[in-house]
Amino acid sequence: MRHITHIRDLGVDGVSRVLDRALGWKTTAPGAIFSGRILGMLFFNPSLRTRASFEAAMLRQGGHAIVIDVNSGSWKLETADGAVMDGDRPEHIREAIPVLGGYVDALAVRCFADGNPAVDVQDQLMHSIRAHSLVPVVSMESAREHPCQGLADMLTIREHCGELAGRKVTLSWAPHIKPLPQAVPNSFLLSAAAAGCEITVAHPPGLELQDEVLSEAQQLAQESGARISFRNDQQAACADAEVLYAKSWGGATDLDFAELARQHSGWQVTRSLLEAGNVRSKLMHCLPVRRNVVLSDDALDSELSLVAPQAHNRLHVQRSLLHEVFNGGN
């Protein structure tokens, strides 16, 4: 049994293998490879793309999905070991997770960050679910990472810009009304590191990603030949970028994010930013995105935007990833 919940579960070779297969299956669909398979989809948090693309990936290949929303129509789940369960959560994941394993062939789980990056990076709930599951677990985003998003990002760059090795990509922080998890920036960084890109991460001071993730990215980069640099100057960071990946994220709990976002509202990604510098940058974002807060309408509605094909590629990488999940390896 093999869980795939973090980019390190795939490594450099695995990322490459999943992308190659996903690309090949865009040309020649693989048929009913999930026939007789049921994916249990467990949501602790809301979803549109992930929900629809995972379910479609199963159905298109002859399989099925059962969707369970912990906050609506199911029991709230306790996650703390040793808890005296006299509150509003009548069921423990120590029961719920192994029970589901008796009904389905794999579990896809979404459990977002709580808001403290130093804690979120430990990804306790996802690790606990992995530990208790009787069937393979695949991530639909957890506190630390959103690996399917990272894989879809790489597939999109490969299709629209060419081979990933040495590709100049910039991940830029952008303003938002509230501090968001670091899972998506983490996954973009880790995926691009595994894929050998030349990566620049740009953000205002105080919004550094967690050390655990940065050092894991450096290890992947060493193996793949990727290069990673950091800037606090958005314009400079975007000057040579073939791809500008816009994404907001929050920092430490003692950071006044509202004040920081106000101060750096100029980091909103606009069409003029995409067209500044030496190359016109393609625009990426994982969605959902707040228009005219994170990105301007003129950027998102321009021909430079890859957000629609990027979202569509979720289906394609997940189909490829689920194949590994159901086949216990590669």
Add this chain to the structure above:
Amino acid sequence: MRHITHIRDLGVDGVSRVLDRALGWKTTAPGAIFSGRILGMLFFNPSLRTRASFEAAMLRQGGHAIVIDVNSGSWKLETADGAVMDGDRPEHIREAIPVLGGYVDALAVRCFADGNPAVDVQDQLMHSIRAHSLVPVVSMESAREHPCQGLADMLTIREHCGELAGRKVTLSWAPHIKPLPQAVPNSFLLSAAAAGCEITVAHPPGLELQDEVLSEAQQLAQESGARISFRNDQQAACADAEVLYAKSWGGATDLDFAELARQHSGWQVTRSLLEAGNVRSKLMHCLPVRRNVVLSDDALDSELSLVAPQAHNRLHVQRSLLHEVFNGGN
């Protein structure tokens, strides 16, 4: 690609064709014609019949449906162009709609009226969804119309009363605890006009349907041979009706609906109304219906009620309509 969200998308010929096919398939089921097809079902509002009958229509013919409830388990969707999205809706339909088109083969959408008939008749949100969709859109009721209901209504009359041309049908307003959208009365009127019925619309003064709908109904009537008349006297309007279609709806925003409904509480449809006049009228209603407010128990529980077969026919007309949607024409 062909959207079917309004009766005018079908026209006189299309309504007839959809009904003929639906009727034929009640005798000889069409087999796995939706094999490999996924219908994305997007709900901005609640549903029982529509949800179950669309999903059953897909499953019975070998297809699948993915249900997305915007108010539960998904992101709330912004619909206004140019919005600065700093409120409680983190995703725009300009992203959500094209993204879903990468996962499914057609989109079924439910987006109810807001309560101002003069605005609702423009059906802005549905038109916006049509404009942004990469796949065919079919209506599960929008602000202006509920075409699948209108088609199911016609199929039911045809089965229970005979050929539609010249059939005497009366649409009667009925009391309610609050002003309801005009989508269902609009669709009954437009469908019956397309089908060539002899239509009477009865309501208290002040509850006129919108001019745009009335003139569209007259155009359809001209082509089909239908006749349309209007009355403010319920008894007179029902005297010759083979079918009495009961339905409440609201009027202009400056109308005191509660006062009007109190004043006209006598418009509640009862068994004695069905049996008054020259013919015993069959009773129809789209459901859900508030018993002993809109209709009396003795009307709804009588052998004159067609509400159950009428609801069942939703499945049959939708199967026929989806065939057109997936086959890009007729």
Add this chain to the structure above:
Amino acid sequence: MRHITHIRDLGVDGVSRVLDRALGWKTTAPGAIFSGRILGMLFFNPSLRTRASFEAAMLRQGGHAIVIDVNSGSWKLETADGAVMDGDRPEHIREAIPVLGGYVDALAVRCFADGNPAVDVQDQLMHSIRAHSLVPVVSMESAREHPCQGLADMLTIREHCGELAGRKVTLSWAPHIKPLPQAVPNSFLLSAAAAGCEITVAHPPGLELQDEVLSEAQQLAQESGARISFRNDQQAACADAEVLYAKSWGGATDLDFAELARQHSGWQVTRSLLEAGNVRSKLMHCLPVRRNVVLSDDALDSELSLVAPQAHNRLHVQRSLLHEVFNGGN
């Protein structure tokens, strides 16, 4: 058409037949026996196991399920006959239930108890749904019983302890933060009575199950050879138990349950209770369970616990039961 909503719908022979078939199909899966079948699943209350195991049972055998949650995404349903429906429930089950029967081949219904055992035992809503349904109804737990749980309990005992006739099983009340329905204890008692077990029911004074259920259990016992006794002393009741079934339930509405639960907090089921007496007792519970309230961690996490295979057996008995439902008999 045959509804299966209570153990008496099966009787001694039916319980045995369903269990035999379920056991056989664990060895040799029955294939696509539900091909072309749609199960409508109607939830008035939350669910995890029941939702997932029923849907999986349909999908694994080639069928499909449509899930309708009355409290989310559908209309709230009125259940009282003769109601003037001017409140917050716009649809009556007199319409909703027969309408659904036009779309699906059977209805699975979950409608929990309201909290007054003397009323709950009448199971009015479930009987009303049976009366109005056009297709077979199967219970996913109602006010009076949870028959699929009872059947899964028996299958688990048979697999882990041997033949059911004469098997020593103890149903023990346990503390809880609030009074729970008696449906699960009722179903365990009725199923074990139908299966011929030697049953002890243990609870503090004041928590007697309803007379209607006790006398039905005695009738089943007479036919099957089961024996039923009652104790107010937990230790004594567990001394010879091969199986200790822990479950909390509430009593009459004038009972101060909080005070009673506080007084009897020592009834929490622990590992030392399982190991006291003459035999080490296997532990069963229907889940969800509040850890360290109803059961201690050391009991639930011990090798004596059968709760996971017990939950997994839900799928197996339901597969067997649905076969009867769809085939109108045995």
